[in-house]
Amino acid sequence: MKSGEVLGLELQKTIEREVTVAGKGLFEGKEARVIFRPAQVDTGVVFIRTDMPEPVRIKALAYNIAERPRRTSIKNGSVSIETIEHCMAAVSALGIDNLIIEVNGQELPGLDASSTEYLRLLKKAGITEQQARRRELVITEPIAQIRGEASIYALPAEGQELHISFELDYQGHTGIGRQNFSCRITPDFFERQLATARTFLLEAEAKQFQARGLGRHLSPRDILVIGSDGPIKNSFRFDDECVRHKIVDLIGDLALVGRPIKGRIAAYKSGHSLNLRLVRKLFELANRQDRLSRMGTDALLDIRQIAKVLPHRYPFLLVDKVIEVEGQTRIKGLKNVSFNEHFFQGHFPGTPVMPGVLILEAMAQIAGLLFAQRLEHTGKLAVLLSMDGVKIRKRVFPGDQLILTAETIRIKSRTAHCRCRAMVSEKVAAEAEMKFMLLDDEAK
Numbered sequence: 001m002k003s004g005e006v007l008g009l010e011l012q013k014t015i016e017r018e019v020t021v022a023g024k025g026l027f028e029g030k031e032a033r034v035i036f037r038p039a040q041v042d043t044g045v046v047f048i049r050t051d052m053p054e055p056v057r058i059k060a061l062a063y064n065i066a067e068r069p070r071r072t073s074i075k076n077g078s079v080s081i082e083t084i085e086h087c088m089a090a091v092s093a094l095g096i097d098n099l100i101i102e103v104n105g106q107e108l109p110g111l112d113a114s115s116t117e118y119l120r121l122l123k124k125a126g127i128t129e130q131q132a133r134r135r136e137l138v139i140t141e142p143i144a145q146i147r148g149e150a151s152i153y154a155l156p157a158e159g160q161e162l163h164i165s166f167e168l169d170y171q172g173h174t175g176i177g178r179q180n181f182s183c184r185i186t187p188d189f190f191e192r193q194l195a196t197a198r199t200f201l202l203e204a205e206a207k208q209f210q211a212r213g214l215g216r217h218l219s220p221r222d223i224l225v226i227g228s229d230g231p232i233k234n235s236f237r238f239d240d241e242c243v244r245h246k247i248v249d250l251i252g253d254l255a256l257v258g259r260p261i262k263g264r265i266a267a268y269k270s271g272h273s274l275n276l277r278l279v280r281k282l283f284e285l286a287n288r289q290d291r292l293s294r295m296g297t298d299a300l301l302d303i304r305q306i307a308k309v310l311p312h313r314y315p316f317l318l319v320d321k322v323i324e325v326e327g328q329t330r331i332k333g334l335k336n337v338s339f340n341e342h343f344f345q346g347h348f349p350g351t352p353v354m355p356g357v358l359i360l361e362a363m364a365q366i367a368g369l370l371f372a373q374r375l376e377h378t379g380k381l382a383v384l385l386s387m388d389g390v391k392i393r394k395r396v397f398p399g400d401q402l403i404l405t406a407e408t409i410r411i412k413s414r415t416a417h418c419r420c421r422a423m424v425s426e427k428v429a430a431e432a433e434m435k436f437m438l439l440d441d442e443a444k
Contacts, residue, residue, distance in 0.1 A: 010134045010260075012097040014038045016126030021117065023109025026083055026199065027071065029217035032105030034087075036125060039098035041132035044258055045091060047074065047081045051104040060088060061258045062283035063327050065276050072253055072272050082107040085252030085272070086199075090118035092255035093190035094127055097134055113199040113223045115248050119191060137286040139263030145277040150269040152278050157264040161185065164250060165266045168243040173202060175226040179243035185251065194251075196237050197244035200224035203232060250275055257282045284324050300325055301333075301369070309372045310365060311381070315342045318362035319404065322369060330407045331370040335362050339398035354396035359430045360387065363420035367406035367434055371416050382416060382436040394429040396422075402429065414438050 015038050022033040039046065045060040056079040058064055066075040072085040087108055091099060093115075111117040143154040149169075157163055162185045170176035183189060201209065206225045209215050215223070220233040224241070238244055246267075253275040254261055261282065267275075291299065299321035301309070306319055324332035337354055344352040364384050371382040396402065403423040410417050416436045422429045 010095075010136075011129040012041050012132045012134050013095050013127050013129055014040075014043075014098040015096065015122060016128045019121050019125040021109060021111070021121050023111050024217055025105070025107030026110030026113060026218070026223070027214050028082070028107050029215065030105055030107060032103055032107060032109055034108060035102040036122065037100040037102065038128075039100045041098060041130045043098040043100070045088070045096075045099045045101065045255070047084070048100065048102045049079055049081065049104075049106075050102050052079060059258075060084065060256055062256045062276075062280045065256060065280070067273075070272065072249075072256075072276065074256070080106060083110065084108055085249050086111075086113075086115040087118045087252070088255040089115045089190075089248045089252035090122055090195065092251055092260075093119065093185065093187055093195070094122055095187065095260065096122065096127065097259075098130065110199075110223075114196050114245070115252070116191075116195040119195045134260060135286075135290070136260045136262055137257055137282060137289065139261065139282075139285070140289075141285070143278065143281045143285070145274050145281070147274050147277075150271070150274050152265065152267040152270040152274050154261075154278060154282060155264045155266065157262075160262050162254075162261050163264040164247050165264070166243055166247050166250065166270075167268045168246055169269050170242075173226075174228050175202070175230050176200075176242050179240040181240060181243045181247060183247070190251070193238075194244050194248050197241045197248055198224050198237070199245060200226055200242050203227045246270075253279055254282070257286055259286060280326070288323070299323060306369065310368055312365060316361070317365070318358060319365045319369065322366075325370075328370070328408060328411065331366055331405065333366045333369065333404045335402040335404060337396055337398055337400045337402060341398070344398065352398050354400075356392040356430060359392070359396060359402065359422050360390065360432060362402060362404055363406065363422055363430065363432065364434055366404040367416075367418045367420055367436065370406045370408065370418065371411070371436060371438075381439055383439050385415070385435045385437045388433045388435075390430075390432040391428075392430050394424060394427050396424060396429050400424045406434075409433070 015036060019036050024031055047058045047060060049056040056076055058074050058076040058081055060074060064074040066073040066080050071083045073080050073082045081103060139154050139156050145152050164185060165182040168179040171178050203225055224234060225232045250267060253272060256279050301322035303320055318335050319333045320336050322331060322333040343355055347353060347355050368382045406418045406420045408418050416438060419433050421431045
């Protein structure tokens with residue numbers, strides 16, 4: 001049997017020994033020290049903020065993404081790790097699955113504004129195989145994210161590798177212009193052709209950043225600042241360095257799926273924000289594939305588990321399964337509408353239509369399941385308090401499948417507020433904002 005395979009499957013990897021690096025962050029300019037440590041199988045990549053009163057662990061996964069402009073960050077509660085993309089790109093390109101990264105500050109060192117120093121450091125630490133197979137994501141269906149002119153697509157592809165195509169379009173700026181780059185991502189190619197490509201800013205952007213107090217410690221010699229004639233007081237490492245760096249950023253962002261990706265990514269004018277929207281969708285796909293492989297179903301919660309959480313029972317339990325959960329912020333579930341539903345007997349004979357009030361009840365139940373994660377150990381129950389902006393937009397018939405979603409707006413100690421929607425295929429059947437009172441569960 002070949003090294004790196006168990007029954008034809010790749011093995012997980014970690015580093016052999018501890019290594020350390022220090023430097024200032026690109027945005028805040030504060031010094032931070034980073035220690036990379038080996039980790040056990042199935043640990044994943046975990047950052048630890050060691051400068052807090054108690055160390056805070058933050059897994060480098062999609063559900064911990066923190067929304068930031070022009071960089072990739074993750075958070076646990078109010079504690080974050082900023083600008084992780086260059087580090088994560090090196091970790092991903094080397095095929096490292098399990099790693100502990102201790103940081104004594106909020107932002108990772110920017111080093112030379114590329115991924116190359118992180119790559120060299122991790123190679124110096126040595127890469128070792130572990131006796132457990134890697135979990136991977138094979139892209140089996142097209143997934144698209146589009147915002148204005150920018151777009152990014154995940155597509156099925158032949159082979160067992162990741163292919164990336166990126167088109168950068170700065171035709172209105174002569175210092176960059178239009179650049180295209182396509183490649184198959186391997187450790188060797190990443191090291192030779194991508195890792196040294198640096199972060200870049202237009203001259204006007206650099207002035208705006210420093211006016212806001214960001215990156216004041218940097219000069220054009222430390223980072224690519226591009227004027228109309230090209231780099232200011234600097235030079236390109238590649239003629240198309242800008243698009244190559246965009247691919248480095250994308251690789252770092254894709255690492256938050258938490259497993260190697262097999263397929264093709266095609267991007268046009270995409271940045272971190274759009275990349276990370278795709279990452280969330282790929283993370284959902286990976287979890288669905290796991291559930292189908294493990295249980296033969298894509299349900300996170302099936303009807304038996306739902307009945308343990310919600311107090312509702314037949315004929316008033318209106319959620320069949322939960323298929324997606326993003327922490328305490330978002331949930332998606334399904335209700336299969338059967339002709340055998342009791343309410344069709346009188347609503348209406350000859351023209352069966354699901355009552356709008358029951359669609360709203362199904363939405364309230366999916367919201368209750370979302371808030372149940374928070375209330376599980378508090379002895380409280382979410383009871384509907386009010387509905388605002390209620391709209392019934394489409395009739396629901398036997399044979400339809402309601403796709404129910406709830407997104408948290410805010411949660412306080414005694415109230416919860418969310419935005420709910422019911423869809424049939426791609427059409428909205430109903431939507432509303434709902435508020436809940438969190439009351440003591442007298443049944444407990």
